[in-house]
Amino acid sequence: MIKENIIEISGLTKQYGQLTAVDHLTLSVQRGEIFGLLGPNGAGKTTTILMLLGLSEPTAGKIKVCGIDPAFQPFLVKEKVGYLPDEVGFYENLSGLDNLLYTAALNRIEASVAEERARHLLEQVGLTSKAHDKVQTYSRGMKQRLGLADILIKEPEVIILDEPTNGIDPEGVRELLALIKELNREKGMTVLLSSHHLYQVQQICDRVGLFVEGKLIAAGPIKELAFELFKNDPILLEVEVEPASAQLIAAIEANEHVTRVEQNRERLSIFCRQPVAAEIATTIVNHGARLFHLSQHDYGLDEIYHRYFEGGM
Amino acid sequence: MAAFLPEKISILFRRSPLTGEKASRAKHPFWVMVRKEVMDHINSWRFMILLGLMLLTTIASLYTAMSSLQRAIAEDTATSFVFLKLFTATDGSLPPFITFVSLLGPLIGIALGFDAINSERSRGTLSRLLAQPIPRDYIINAKFVASLLVITFMMIILGLLMMGMGILTTGIPPTPEEFWRVFFFLLVSIVYIGVWLNLAIMFSIKFKQAATSALSGLAVWLFFSLFFTMIVNIIVESTAPSHVADINELISYQGFVQNLLRISPSQLFSEATTTLLVPTIRTLGPITLEQASFAIAGPLPLGQSLLLVWPQLTCLAAAAFIIFGISYVLFMKQEVRSRS
Numbered sequence: 001m002i003k004e005n006i007i008e009i010s011g012l013t014k015q016y017g018q019l020t021a022v023d024h025l026t027l028s029v030q031r032g033e034i035f036g037l038l039g040p041n042g043a044g045k046t047t048t049i050l051m052l053l054g055l056s057e058p059t060a061g062k063i064k065v066c067g068i069d070p071a072f073q074p075f076l077v078k079e080k081v082g083y084l085p086d087e088v089g090f091y092e093n094l095s096g097l098d099n100l101l102y103t104a105a106l107n108r109i110e111a112s113v114a115e116e117r118a119r120h121l122l123e124q125v126g127l128t129s130k131a132h133d134k135v136q137t138y139s140r141g142m143k144q145r146l147g148l149a150d151i152l153i154k155e156p157e158v159i160i161l162d163e164p165t166n167g168i169d170p171e172g173v174r175e176l177l178a179l180i181k182e183l184n185r186e187k188g189m190t191v192l193l194s195s196h197h198l199y200q201v202q203q204i205c206d207r208v209g210l211f212v213e214g215k216l217i218a219a220g221p222i223k224e225l226a227f228e229l230f231k232n233d234p235i236l237l238e239v240e241v242e243p244a245s246a247q248l249i250a251a252i253e254a255n256e257h258v259t260r261v262e263q264n265r266e267r268l269s270i271f272c273r274q275p276v277a278a279e280i281a282t283t284i285v286n287h288g289a290r291l292f293h294l295s296q297h298d299y300g301l302d303e304i305y306h307r308y309f310e311g312g313m
Numbered sequence: 314m315a316a317f318l319p320e321k322i323s324i325l326f327r328r329s330p331l332t333g334e335k336a337s338r339a340k341h342p343f344w345v346m347v348r349k350e351v352m353d354h355i356n357s358w359r360f361m362i363l364l365g366l367m368l369l370t371t372i373a374s375l376y377t378a379m380s381s382l383q384r385a386i387a388e389d390t391a392t393s394f395v396f397l398k399l400f401t402a403t404d405g406s407l408p409p410f411i412t413f414v415s416l417l418g419p420l421i422g423i424a425l426g427f428d429a430i431n432s433e434r435s436r437g438t439l440s441r442l443l444a445q446p447i448p449r450d451y452i453i454n455a456k457f458v459a460s461l462l463v464i465t466f467m468m469i470i471l472g473l474l475m476m477g478m479g480i481l482t483t484g485i486p487p488t489p490e491e492f493w494r495v496f497f498f499l500l501v502s503i504v505y506i507g508v509w510l511n512l513a514i515m516f517s518i519k520f521k522q523a524a525t526s527a528l529s530g531l532a533v534w535l536f537f538s539l540f541f542t543m544i545v546n547i548i549v550e551s552t553a554p555s556h557v558a559d560i561n562e563l564i565s566y567q568g569f570v571q572n573l574l575r576i577s578p579s580q581l582f583s584e585a586t587t588t589l590l591v592p593t594i595r596t597l598g599p600i601t602l603e604q605a606s607f608a609i610a611g612p613l614p615l616g617q618s619l620l621l622v623w624p625q626l627t628c629l630a631a632a633a634f635i636i637f638g639i640s641y642v643l644f645m646k647q648e649v650r651s652r653s
Contacts, residue, residue, distance in 0.1 A: 091353075102345070105340065106442070107445060150441070
């Protein structure tokens with residue numbers, strides 16, 4: 001099935017004086033997917049998001065969100081897109097419910113409808129019991145969940161989350177990500193989220209885009225990205241042996257599927273083309289060494305990320 | 314005070330008592346914002362303190378006016394504007410009401426505006442607001458309209474209170490002309506405070522820290538109320554024409570000094586309000602003895618008084634608009650980043 005592109009970015013560039021924050025970015029996000037925008041701080045993720053919402057003007061390039069150009073019709077885009085900024089803030093002296101109702105009123109949602117939706121959303125994000133408490137009593141994680149409810153009250157087609165997991169404890173992150181996934185599944189909502197926490201994003205994203213210094217250096221499903229990057233040695237075996245003698249390493253390297261071996265005391269990292277764990281184990285045992293640990297490793301985003309930064313690929 | 318707040322706001326947001334049956338159509342977002350801002354103001358400690366301060370001022374100036382009213386009436390047999398004396402008369406121990414307003418008005422303006430934009434920014438609510446389908450200028454416009462509404466209410470309350478207590482204590486009701494003079498006085502006060510409100514809003518856009526913004530506003534206020542006259546005096550002393558200069562030169566020099574003083578909004582305000590509340594003032598510029606020689610000593614009618622202060626009024630309004638314009642441009646051009 002060919003999916004419709006809900007966000008299309010082509011040749012997008014943003015310059016602040018001499019600094020190029022976003023450099024000829026071309027990217028598309030399909031309707032109904034969760035897309036992760038990954039990159040270190042200052043890579044241009046937030047700038048890109050601001051341009052998607054029409055809050056910042058691109059220096060060059062074209063953007064289409066739901067078929068609308070946000071630079072010219074920011075209103076229409078803001079009606080269809082929910083944006084949860086990094087470190088979202090609320091009116092602390094109002095209750096969570098009133099904050100939601102205020103947002104609803106700004107979106108011209110009729111009062112009775114707004115109230116119904118707000119209550120439903122508060123239930124969905126697990127804040128029903130705190131609905132009438134002032135926001136100043138909320139924890140960071142609760143505010144983030146309220147933020148999610150806040151952007152959902154206008155029933156957007158796309159939600160954009162800027163660093164949604166920042167500063168939340170691991171349990172809070174897990175709940176938030178589960179909630180995002182649920183929304184995506186139930187309502188077919190498109191989600192674009194930016195993060196520098198690779199591991200977290202990995203769990204829920206259908207596709208990711210890697211962002212470094214304003215450039216998109218790779219985009220695709222995480223598995224494909226890993227394969228693309230690690231064509232030569234897609235499999236990594238972690239081995240712990242004693243003694244890790246030079247002869248043993250030489251013998252392992254002699255295996256035709258092994259591309260290289262890195263040693264760190266008793267730990268060996270063996271990069272290979274084929275899953276040859278059994279053969280390696282035999283080799284080790286035959287050399288009279290003691291095998292304490294052997295595991296096969298799939299590449300996660302951390303490795304992908306790491307490679308980009310150290311290898312400059 | 315804070316306890317009844319959430320419910321109150323909820324009610325306001327949910328149902329509009331004004332629109333009644335037509336409530337099916339959602340309210341315009343701009344008025345939703347104005348309403349919220351007004352609610353924020355009147356439920357804040359800041360507003361309570363300001364109101365308390367102004368109430369004290371009212372009582373104090375009424376007291377000082379009462380104690381000198383007898384003498385003021387005795388001195389001035391030509392006119393019958395006794396009621397207006399309540400606003401201008403003083404026994405010397407405390408300044409009269411108009412001086413109080415001229416002095417404390419800026420404080421009200423600054424207090425209501427100094428954190429208009431930067432507080433939204435530091436709370437992280439600005440970027441959330443901007444992500445809603447509302448034009449960006451609604452934010453600054455709503456802040457301004459809401460604060461000005463609050464100021465208007467405050468001034469009207471104080472003015473009516475002053476009049477009411479005046480009637481009670483003196484037993485003299487105001488004539489229609491006196492009423493209208495007080496009305497215009499209040500109007501000028503609102504415009505005057507509006508100038509300072511806009512200045513404070515401008516600082517709140519310019520400075521990310523609320524404290525910096527408040528301090529800047531207060532600095533400008535102190536500059537105009539304390540140092541400005543001093544500086545003008547220094548200029549006057551160094552540039553004054555010699556004693557042998559002819560009369561035209563002296564008059565034009567006097568005009569120059571006066572115009573210099575009029576750079577200060579409080580000078581404009583006091584000229585305008587004094588003329589409105591003291592109908593016997595016939596001119597604000599220098600006047601020669603021969604020009605005055607055939608004038609009949611008597612009060613000016615309201616229309617003429619208004620005509621006399623029209624330039625002052627226009628200047629005050631213009632100052633308010635110019636400062637608001639600058640704030641508007643600053644705000645529209647500002648890059649939106651969360652909390653930075």
